[in-house]
Amino acid sequence: MARAKNVVIIELGAGLDIPTVRNYGEMIGWPLIRINPRDSDLGSSSGVSLPMGALDGLKAICSALK
Secondary structure (H helix, E strand, O other): OOOOOOOOEEEEOOOOOOOHHHHHHHHHOOOEEEEOOOOOOOOOOOEEEEOOOHHHHHHHHHHHHO
């Protein structure tokens, strides 16, 4: 992973209860896309918050990339 470029973390539904992915991304400096209908706030993380369910969020990302 040290050689990875243009990495973004997509967190699906973990929110504030499971901070492992978010903490790792912050430590490395990777941006975060948090998809969570209840805990969508990013706090101090850099990235994008999508306050919706996982499937709708992934569909929105896919549509935005087209």
